[in-house]
Amino acid sequence: MSRERRRVVGWGGSLLIGGVCASVMQPGQGFAQASAVTGAGPGIQPPRFSEQTAGRVILPSDEPAAAGHAASASRSPGPPGVGTVSDERDEWRHRRVRGVAANRYRLINDQDTVVLGVDVAASASALIARLRAPLRGRLMRWRWRAEGFPPLAAVGQRERDDFAARVYLMFDLPDDRLSLADRVVLGGASLLQGERVPAATLVYLLHAGPADERLVPSPFTDRVVMRVARAQAVAGQWYEEERDWQHDFQRAFGSRYPGPTPTPVAVAVGSDGDQTGAVFSARFGDLVFS
Secondary structure, eight states, rough: OHHHHHTTTTTTSSSHHHHHHHTTOTTTTHHHHHHHOOSSSSSSOOOOOGGSTTTTTEOOOSSTTTOOOHHHHHHHSSSSSSSSOOTTTTEEEEEEEETOOOOOEEEEEEEEEEEEEEEEEEEEEEEEEEOOOSSSSEEEEEEEEEEEOOOOOOOOOOOOOOOOOEEEEEEOOOGSSHHHHHHHHHHHHHHHHHHHHOOOEEEEEEESSSSOOOOOOOOOOOOSSEEEOOOSSSSOEEEEEEEEEHHHHHHHTTTTOOOOOOEEEEEEEEEEEETTOOOEEHHHHHHHOO
């Protein structure tokens, strides 16, 4: 399979996101069921990196440690549900892209706070956390930092679709809000992945390029819409972000999916350099909804 074809069914498209999300859904439970869970409890907020232990390496969920090989797990321990024999579904899980080398994710100390570090070497993968209960606020806050940037990155260009850091919000919709074409496409993708895939995904980008207020469809699928949340970013500097995800969903998908804004069913963080062969690192602080 060519690199471009891998990307069509991989990082930039909802098939990747379906594959990623499949790891955090209960067996036999699709996104529609998950989004209907109500009440307080785990899953309302993504797990906080700052509450984890520094030094842990988060392995892809299909690595030996995730399959229960204790020796590998002892060398590269991860928080419950991420690269360990534990299957705590409310934790971050590392999902690779089929046919592409995975990033290296680890928990590190940064000014006395534990954050997520990611090392990219012509690679791409993501960490994902399921949100099992409806959010009570419309704001998402986080901070991020890049130690370098893919030098050829460009928004909306397939062959240059590499970014130092991304934050994903994934949404499901009931079938009666989907067009026949969407139901057919999503149904086929769900059969391929073995789980229902999200109908819509917002992606926020950390970018060294110029400011860009546009909402740009992914060059791989129009069910993923990207926005530069921070432009003209400088290497080595932390940036704090706040986004009204309900407003952004309506701007990106309101005309396609009229009606109330659905609650996100999962959030993911990631970096990628596989399209351009870029080598760099990035960091993520806690993601908090309010």
